[in-house]
Amino acid sequence: MGTEGERLAPVLAAAPAADGEFEEITDADVEQVVALWRECGLTRPWNDPYADVADARAGGTSTVLVARSEGRVVATAMAGHDGHRGWLYYVAVAPDLQGTGLGRSAVVAAEAWLVARGARKVQLMVRTTNTDVLGFYARLGYTDQECTVLGRWVDQS
Template sequence: MPTADLAIADITDADVPRVIALWQACGLTRPWNDPAADIALARRGAHSTVLIGRHEDAIVATAMVGHDGHRGWVYYVAVDPNSQGKGLGRTIMASVEAWLRRAGVPKLQLLVRRENAKASGFYQSLGYEESTSVMLAKWLDGRTPTA
């Protein structure tokens, strides 16, 4: 599939089950995070969304993007396992960057699990660099898992 055939748009209500299925197929979901709730939260305001890349009727790529006015964040970057290696990840990330540029956001940050060398290599090939900052986290709802 040529990347030119990838149509990028914001997620719709009808897309949610297929997006969650894609995230599960890509190993992006965790038991302590409800992907439907994450989607609903991203769609709640003007500062975030879930972008989907569609080829014909199939959702083959996604990225959740948002910002605080200064820093943009991207999560749930996924490409259908049967469509990987065709430039779709680059296309969805270019769409994320364009979305943030239109919002006037100068910096994009993302998190990669330490054990995910493939994802880290992908982002480095796009010009992302490992930050010197250390991320700290605290669950405010009583959960204790780390992710």
């Protein structure tokens, strides 16, 4: 049967590209991206979304992908590769376009970006209060990894 990585790598590699509808974020997109994240309820007071965008753009192992329609940012996915796994963050679709397949395209584009950088597995975290999105991710093949995520803030002073 193989290892978990061996089972998942072909699935990710076979994921179709998003037909060019997603591109890496530009300076001109930042305000719209943050506004979309806020509109979709993805931001929290303790996470500065502008800093998250800047950090994602600062290195070669992460990015923010955006889809635009008529000059408007309508979907995003932040992708990062930690050297072991790929991670998805800030998957967002404008509320008036949810249910159109744009969310799936965002995930597929981010997965393709990560696979191109060596990811064999892609993971994401869903807040326990965001139960509405669990069915969406289940339909895309994401399953509970039966682990507990722990964290702590590091004093930056």
